[in-house]
Amino acid sequence: MIINHPLLGPRDASEFVYLGDASLINRPDPDAQNAAELFHTYSYERANPAGEHRELWYHEQGDRSWLVVTRNTLTHAITEVEMARDVALKQGRDR
């Protein structure tokens, strides 16, 4: 499987480590009233779709960047690759 890195071009998946659902970027507010419930959902509940899935990959044997990869779990076709940093910034995070 080839992941088209936004900065470095096409790279073999063996250079990457898979983390999982890209929703992990959205860590809940630990000061929220229902923080325990939010963190339970954040830690354990996954949609696990059969189809398009946004997921985090770490380029461990490359530039050590985190990527958000949109991959079809049925076909492994990758339709989009973004820097996780850019995704987080778009969502209003400061880094």
Add this chain to the structure above:
Amino acid sequence: MDDITLQPEPFLGGYACAFGDTILSEITDMALISVAMPLNGMDKLQASVQTLWGVVLPAPGTCATTLDGKTRLLCQSPDSFLALLSDPPGPAMEGLKGAGYTTDQSDNWVILRLSGPLCLPALERICPIDLNTLSTDNFTRTTMEHLGVIILRQGPDDVMLLSASSSAGSFLHAVETSITNVKP
């Protein structure tokens, strides 16, 4: 008490070997420092790098070389650089004046130079990158036989390979074996 003096030893004992016209050797006279950019510190780091080395901060996957050719600055990711130096690392680390977080990495990396006609045929067997797309004076970071490596292309048939010093022997074995396998 005895006065003890420690002498530094190259990781591979200053290895050098010729395979026909192809030469594989350990580079022992270079230093390496990592430079991490502080958050929102691009302008300050750029100014310091310009003053110290007279180069513009390179983009990820590319490198900048000083006019005297003694220093190469490799940009690994948007906020992380490696400086490959022909001089001792101390003055460079001080010269950045805190604009980047620096660490002397010289003891963490082994550096091999591979040059000659078997260079690319040997590497393409153990490296997942298409090295034909890697132009001279550029570099990339990848794996060879599961070992992390930085490949810096110095010419059409001339590369510098940097890998972890802790597995220097295994890395040398992987490259040597591949050269032997493609040797006519």
